[in-house]
Amino acid sequence: MIHPVLDxxxxxxxxxxxxxxxxxxxxxxxxxxxxxxxxxxxxxxxxEKDDWQAxxxxxxxxxxxxxxxxxxxxxxxxxRCTAAGGVVHWAADAAEAREIILNILRDENASEVIKxxxxxxxxxxxxxxLAQNGIEPHETDLAEIILQLGKDEPSHIVVPALHVNRSQVxxxxxxxxHLPDLSDNPQELTAAARTYLRKKFxxxxxxxxGANFLIAETGGxxxxxxxxNGRMCLTLPRTMITLAGIEKVIPRYRDxxxxxQVLARSATGERMNPYTSLWTxxxxxxxxxxxxxxxxxxxxxxxxxRERERQTLKCIRCAACMNACPVYRQTGGHxxxxxxxxxxxAILTPQLMxxxxxxxxxxxxxLCGACYEVCPVKINIPEVLIDLRAKVTDQERNEERRxxxxxxxxxRMANKVFASAGRFQAAxxxxxxGLKPLTGKDGWIRxxxxxxxxxxxxxxxxxxxxxxxxxxxxxxxxxxxxP
Amino acid sequence: MSATRSRSAVLGRIRAATTTTPHAGTYESLPRAYRMQxxxxxxxxxxxxxxxxxxxxxxxxxxxxxxxxxxxxxxxxKSGRSILxxxxxxxxxxxxxxxxxxxxxxxSHDQIEQTQGVVTAATCAVAESGTIxxxxxxxxxRRVLSLLPDWHLCVLKTSQVVETLPExxxxxxxxxxxxxxxxxxxxxxxxxMTRIKGVHGPRFLNVIVVRD
Ligand code: SF4
Numbered sequence: 071m072i073h074p075v076l077d078x079x080x081x082x083x084x085x086x087x088x089x090x091x092x093x094x095x096x097x098x099x100x101x102x103x104x105x106x107x108x109x110x111x112x113x114x115x116x117x118e119k120d121d122w123q124a125x126x127x128x129x130x131x132x133x134x135x136x137x138x139x140x141x142x143x144x145x146x147x148x149x150r151c152t153a154a155g156g157v158v159h160w161a162a163d164a165a166e167a168r169e170i171i172l173n174i175l176r177d178e179n180a181s182e183v184i185k186x187x188x189x190x191x192x193x194x195x196x197x198x199x200l201a202q203n204g205i206e207p208h209e210t211d212l213a214e215i216i217l218q219l220g221k222d223e224p225s226h227i228v229v230p231a232l233h234v235n236r237s238q239v240x241x242x243x244x245x246x247x248h249l250p251d252l253s254d255n256p257q258e259l260t261a262a263a264r265t266y267l268r269k270k271f272x273x274x275x276x277x278x279x280g281a282n283f284l285i286a287e288t289g290g291x292x293x294x295x296x297x298x299n300g301r302m303c304l305t306l307p308r309t310m311i312t313l314a315g316i317e318k319v320i321p322r323y324r325d326x327x328x329x330x331q332v333l334a335r336s337a338t339g340e341r342m343n344p345y346t347s348l349w350t351x352x353x354x355x356x357x358x359x360x361x362x363x364x365x366x367x368x369x370x371x372x373x374x375x376r377e378r379e380r381q382t383l384k385c386i387r388c389a390a391c392m393n394a395c396p397v398y399r400q401t402g403g404h405x406x407x408x409x410x411x412x413x414x415x416a417i418l419t420p421q422l423m424x425x426x427x428x429x430x431x432x433x434x435x436x437l438c439g440a441c442y443e444v445c446p447v448k449i450n451i452p453e454v455l456i457d458l459r460a461k462v463t464d465q466e467r468n469e470e471r472r473x474x475x476x477x478x479x480x481x482r483m484a485n486k487v488f489a490s491a492g493r494f495q496a497a498x499x500x501x502x503x504g505l506k507p508l509t510g511k512d513g514w515i516r517x518x519x520x521x522x523x524x525x526x527x528x529x530x531x532x533x534x535x536x537x538x539x540x541x542x543x544x545x546x547x548x549x550x551x552x553p
Numbered sequence: 554m555s556a557t558r559s560r561s562a563v564l565g566r567i568r569a570a571t572t573t574t575p576h577a578g579t580y581e582s583l584p585r586a587y588r589m590q591x592x593x594x595x596x597x598x599x600x601x602x603x604x605x606x607x608x609x610x611x612x613x614x615x616x617x618x619x620x621x622x623x624x625x626x627x628x629x630x631k632s633g634r635s636i637l638x639x640x641x642x643x644x645x646x647x648x649x650x651x652x653x654x655x656x657x658x659x660x661s662h663d664q665i666e667q668t669q670g671v672v673t674a675a676t677c678a679v680a681e682s683g684t685i686x687x688x689x690x691x692x693x694x695r696r697v698l699s700l701l702p703d704w705h706l707c708v709l710k711t712s713q714v715v716e717t718l719p720e721x722x723x724x725x726x727x728x729x730x731x732x733x734x735x736x737x738x739x740x741x742x743x744x745x746m747t748r749i750k751g752v753h754g755p756r757f758l759n760v761i762v763v764r765d
Contacts, residue, residue, distance in 0.1 A: 100745075107746040124586040131583050141567040154730065160560040212752055213743040229743060236745050256744040260752055267753065272662055288728045298700065298739035298754025305696045306662060316563065321580055323728035327719040328587070330734075334682075338742070341605070342682035345754065346734035347696075353731055355659070356695040367559075371566035 076223045077195065078423050081407025083430035085528055088405040097233050101225070101402040104232035105393045111339025112390065112444075119335070128328045130448035133384035136319060137374060143286040143319045144365065150289025154351025156361045164194035167366050171196065171278065171311055174362055175205055178309050180276045186293060186300045187211035188280025189227050189387060190313050190366060192409040193422070196278070207278070208270050210299035212263050219246040225403030225411060228337045228389040233402050267299065277303040277358070281314035282386070283329060284363070287322040290350040291363065294333060294343050301345055310358035316365050317383040329386065332446035336388035369422040378457050382417050384447040389414075391441035391451060397434055406431060413441035417454045425461055432458035476521045495540065502534045509533030589723070591681070591716025598680045598716045599762060605683025609737025610750060611758040618765055621708070625649050625672065628706055628759055634669040638698055642691020647672060647708070657698055665697060670704030671755075676729075677721050678714045684736045685709065685760070686721060688729040696733060705755040710765045 075081045091097055116122050136143055148158045161167035175183060183200065185191065185207055197207045197218075209218045213231035217224055220242040224230030231239075240254040243262050252262060279300065283292040291312055293300050304310055320329060326346075334343045352361050373379050392398040392412025403411030408419040408428060416431040432455050441451040487497050508515050515531040517523060525531065537545075591598060603613045616624040626649040629637070636653045638660065648654045655668055665671075674692035678685050685707055687693045699705050715721050739754030750756055 104746050107742075121587040124584075124588075127584050128587055131578075135578065135580065135583055138571055140571060141564050144564070144567070160563050162559040162562055166559060210753075211743075212741045216743070229746075231743055232746075239744055256747040256749050259744055260741060260749040264752055271753070272666065285728075288730070290728070290730070296739070297741045297752035299752065301696065301700050301733070302753050305700055316567070323725065324722040327722045328585075331587075331682075331718055340736075342679075342684050342734065342736035344609075344736050344740050346732075348729070348732040350730040356689060356731060357697070365563070367563045367566070371563060371570060374567060375570040 075407060076192070076404070076409050078408050078419055078427040081428075084405055084407070084434040085430065087407055088401040088434075089527075091401045091405055096235070097402055098400065100233050100235050102399060104226075104229060105399050108229070108339050109393050112335060112393070113339075115335050115339050115341060119331075125328060125332050126446055126448055129332045129386075129446055130384065132320065132325055132328060133386075133447045134381070136321065137317065137380055137383055140316065140319070140374065143321060144316060146286040147284050147289055147319050148365075150287070151284075151291075151351055151363060152289070154289050156289065156351040156363055159362060159364045161364055161366050161368070163368050164366075167194050167313060167364050167368070168196060168199045170364050171313065172200070172203055172205070174309070174311055175200070175276060178276050178360075180205055180309075182206040182208060182270075182274050183276045183278055184208050184210050184270055184274045184303050184307065185214075185277065186279040186295065186303045187214050187230070188278070188313060189409055190280045190315055191278060192224065194313075194366070194368065196313075208267075208274065210267055210270070210303055211295075212260065212297060212299075215263055215267070216242060219243070223404060224409060226389060226392060227387050227410065227412075227414075233404075267302075271299075271302040271306050275308040276311070277307040277309070278311045278313065279304055281312050281318050281363075282333070283326065284314055284319040285321075285323055285325075285348075286319050288350050290323070290348050292326065292346060292348045294330070294346050296338070296344045298345060301347055304347055304349065305357050307358055309360040309362075311362045311364065313364045313366060316367055316370050317385075333386055333388055336390040336444065336446040369424055372424060373421045379417070379421060379454055381449045382414075382421060382454060384449050385414055385418070386447060387414075388446060390444040390446065391449075394440040394444045396436055396438060396440070401434075406434065413451045413455075414449075417451055417458060420458055420462075425458075425465065429462045429465075432462060477524065480521065495538070498534060498538055502536070505534055587719070588717055589719040591720060593680070593716050595711065595714070599711050599714050599764075601716070602678055602680035602683060602714050603762065605680065606737070606758075606760055609683060609740075609758070611683075611737060611760055613760050613762060615762045615764060618763055621761070621763055622646055622649060624761055625706070625708070626651070628761060629670075629672075632670065632704055632706075632757075632759065634704055636667070636669045638665055638668040638671040638694075638702055640673055640692055640694030640698055643672060643674070643694075644692070657694060660698075662697060662701065665701045668702050670706060671698055671702040672706045672708070673699055675707050675709050675713065676732075677724060678709050679718050679721050680714055680716045682718065682736055684718070684734050687733045687735070689731045689733070696731060699733070699735075700754055703751075703755055704757045704759065706759045706761070708761045708763065710763045712765050714762075 159170045200207045216231045225233045236254040244252045281291045282294045334340045395413050398412040406415045410418050420428040437452050487493050513533050517526045639656045673694050676686045676688040739751050741752045742748050
């Protein structure tokens with residue numbers, strides 16, 4: 071299995087990273103199958119809700135309202151959570167969040183920790199950091215165990231192992247759990263994971279989770295899941311640490327009536343996810359008796375400042391946009407080089423990295439608008455993509471190296487050529503002759519030489535036709551045209 | 554301390570980003586044009602709940618209040634289980650004879666793990682999505698109690714059934730400190746999108762609907 075790099079600072083640009091995937095039919099088949107199953111289920115269940123658009127409007131307006139009043143709601147959450155016995159920490163960036171979590175774990179004398187699937191902890195690269203510091207993290211979500219034991223990385227935010235099929239899972243489990251006779255029956259594989267994890271649940275006294283929602287009104291936290299591993303982690307241990315992005319807050323308990331309805335349908339095509347858990351600080355005799363929340367900024371407050379991009383933070387991580395995205399469906403998640411793949415990753419990752427890395431991601435889209443159409447909180451992803459493309463171009467315009475970049479020089483030349491009709495026609499004639507040897511019988515060019523290859527690496531190019539429209543028009547006026 | 558410094562830095566950036574933007578409206582003025590109130594009669598609503606729960610492969614039995622105790626006894630007998638956990642507030646007569654009841658006077662996780670099932674009450678059920686809501690009161694038990702045993706027998710009254718999720722929230726006078734929403738038994742679709750029941754939570758959900 072390829073071990074992808076999901077750190078935007080180290081990952082290759084999207085077009086390069088996507089190539090090996092495009093040549094891997096097994097992986098593409100696995101991704102296509104999974105996204106097909108979810109999108110068709112989602113379509114069926116959305117169609118049965120005649121108030122779906124009203125729910126989307128409500129969800130979108132609520133999330134926008136939260137972002138406009140984010141400071142107020144966060145302070146309210148902090149106050150109520152503290153009053154209920156929780157401890158609230160603020161982390162300006164990934165490094166600080168990792169330190170805070172490590173310090174809590176050291177205070178607990180923890181040598182291992184159980185985890186509920188959380189994208190935010192992947193965002194701050196928490197697992198490798200804990201391992202370096204002598205604390206062993208155990209993922210407990212089935213997909214996450216498959217990846218952790220297989221030394222692989224997530225390729226989707228809801229079904230992280232959708233690129234792995236049953237025989238691959240069998241091989242990973244057989245090897246790492248020492249079960250040579252395991253079959254590739256999903257039921258049996260699931261049972262193996264159940265047995266493997268039950269002991270961890272009952273013996274590891276510290277857990278880490280993410281949060282789907284923080285509730286300002288009560289200081290409560292909510293985690294939405296299917297397997298029950300979440301309930302295990304947030305009920306059995308002595309100490310619980312929740313890492314949440316600052317944008318996760320919603321005003322009141324009652325607002326879950328909107329969010330839960332749109333989340334499950336969009337994420338997994340179910341009327342409701344099997345388990346939703348809510349807890350507020352600590353409750354005597356029930357669940358962990360020490361509870362910490364780490365509120366993570368890590369670039370989010372910068373996104374908040376930009377009016378058009380702010381909507382990125384409305385995201386509830388349902389993954390509907392990636393399931394619907396024709397680019398994601400061909401490449402799977404790893405090509406994005408970030409823990410957030412697909413359309414949301416294409417806009418979120420470059421911004422979280424303060425537009426310093428992942429500059430190829432805003433281009434990893436066909437701008438077809440399918441993501442906008444399915445997004446339950448109505449994030450206009452194409453609009454943000456275009457805006458980010460403009461930002462990338464602006465940045466490049468100010469870079470000195472552009473003067474030596476053949477692409478830039480070529481564009482400058484093209485600009486000159488397009489500016490005059492005479493020059494354009496002359497260029498057309500030259501291209502007709504020059505490109506002839508590269509044009510196939512069907513009129514398509516499969517690959518251009520030298521720098522042109524950057525274009526044809528991901529697209530086919532139409533050859534120059536034997537007659538241009540202008541030539542046809544002139545000959546028609548002369549009465550010689552064939553219709 | 555650097556922690557407080559980060560707090561004010563983050564909040565400061567948030568405030569700076571949001572004070573200049575126009576206010577889109579108050580919380581009260583947010584649009585809520587979705588369906589709040591169900592239209593079904595109470596019988597239809599219960600029928601819908603049962604249909605939805607059955608889609609999750611839950612086992613459903615209906616009974617009158619008078620028949621509750623024998624129904625509990627039958628369901629337990631049918632399940633073939635006899636070592637059962639019970640929340641401390643479970644009505645005394647629900648602890649039907651013939652079982653080894655472990656009432657939750659601070660049972661340890663291991664002790665709960667050794668039971669074969671659990672019997673609880675519930676707070677509410679939402680028909681549209683087939684969701685059972687527990688607020689973990691004395692008859693519903695601590696969260697761990699309905700989590701570790703493999704079999705969950707849940708007693709629900711028809712007066713607790715609502716059609717839509719908003720109707721449940723409308724019934725909550727004060728938000729609970731703890732809540733668990735259960736929509737079918739634990740499940741996963743992580744391996745080739747094949748739905749598998751019971752990864753970690755109870756694998757079997759059995760519901761008795763009491764017509765009150
Ligand atoms: S952008 Fe919208 S569709 Fe995509 S994950 Fe976020 S909420 Fe879901």
